[in-house]
Amino acid sequence: HRHLLGIEGLSAQDIQTLLDHSDRYVDLNRAVEKKQSSLRGRTIINLFFENSTRTRTSFELAGKRLGGDVINMSVATSSVKKGETLIDTAITLNAMHPDLLVVRHQDSGAVALLAQKVGCSVINGGDGSHEHPTQALLDALTIRRRKGRLEGLSVAICGDILHSRVARSNIHLLNTMGARVRLIAPPTLLPAFAERLGVEVYHDMRKGLTDVDIVMMLRLQMERFHGSFVPSTREYFHFYGLDHEKLAFAKPDALIMHPGPMNRGIEIDTEVADDIHRSVIHEQVEMGVAVRMACLELLAQHKPNWRHSTPAGA
Numbered sequence: 001h002r003h004l005l006g007i008e009g010l011s012a013q014d015i016q017t018l019l020d021h022s023d024r025y026v027d028l029n030r031a032v033e034k035k036q037s038s039l040r041g042r043t044i045i046n047l048f049f050e051n052s053t054r055t056r057t058s059f060e061l062a063g064k065r066l067g068g069d070v071i072n073m074s075v076a077t078s079s080v081k082k083g084e085t086l087i088d089t090a091i092t093l094n095a096m097h098p099d100l101l102v103v104r105h106q107d108s109g110a111v112a113l114l115a116q117k118v119g120c121s122v123i124n125g126g127d128g129s130h131e132h133p134t135q136a137l138l139d140a141l142t143i144r145r146r147k148g149r150l151e152g153l154s155v156a157i158c159g160d161i162l163h164s165r166v167a168r169s170n171i172h173l174l175n176t177m178g179a180r181v182r183l184i185a186p187p188t189l190l191p192a193f194a195e196r197l198g199v200e201v202y203h204d205m206r207k208g209l210t211d212v213d214i215v216m217m218l219r220l221q222m223e224r225f226h227g228s229f230v231p232s233t234r235e236y237f238h239f240y241g242l243d244h245e246k247l248a249f250a251k252p253d254a255l256i257m258h259p260g261p262m263n264r265g266i267e268i269d270t271e272v273a274d275d276i277h278r279s280v281i282h283e284q285v286e287m288g289v290a291v292r293m294a295c296l297e298l299l300a301q302h303k304p305n306w307r308h309s310t311p312a313g314a
């Protein structure tokens, strides 16, 4: 693969290779001396059209720990604000001969479109409600290290599925790796195609959480409602917020996950989020650096063809 645009289309072997490669970086990241040299001389540009704390920072750390040169292009202070289009911006950056572009964009499909226009490898750092592949990989690495496997586990993904690229990438990955996926959400926050994804659908948290191994909570993405009905956050927490009472339906050793950023008191009770035995939310962030090192390193094996860049109108 030249790009990493989504989990859909990756084989179980591809995913296993990425996870095995990531695993090797976990110990390195815990060491005092972290610097490696496999990306020496390579240039990585982070191009984030949407806000990010975890993804942008961990891609920057990942690139630097592998010895690469990392540029963070700040969209807020760029010529995007003067009206330059996504594609013109990409072609401009491509002319500076980067080896990898990491792109986050608010529109589903925007990163794949951009990837067709540049000669270097592109990693999707999240596009609209479509995919966030490195998030699903870091979630899988977290689960695999804690539970020793993915196959046969029962995973509940709960909350605002409709707007969630994290949910989509996780559904593809978990299905491919042989886990059983349950979606728990109000009918208004489930995409119409949910039933076709090979998952079980629940509208009741207590029923859906019964005997699951993993509880994956999602942020209620208020900014993506665009004028449609916004639920009352108090009512949402009452029915769909993860608290100790609802969590008691899951297996006693179930892991609590959240991709972040969290809305404490809306989709997750603060005590559950901070449960020192079962919450792995900070471990997910830690795994994020290792996964992004693996993705950068594997994609950097492709030789870029910067002349490939095609005109914006083409």
Ligand code: CP
Pocket: 051, 052, 053, 054, 055, 056, 126, 135, 259, 260, 261
């Ligand atoms: N989980 C995640 O993508 O977080 P950021 O939006 O902070 O990158």
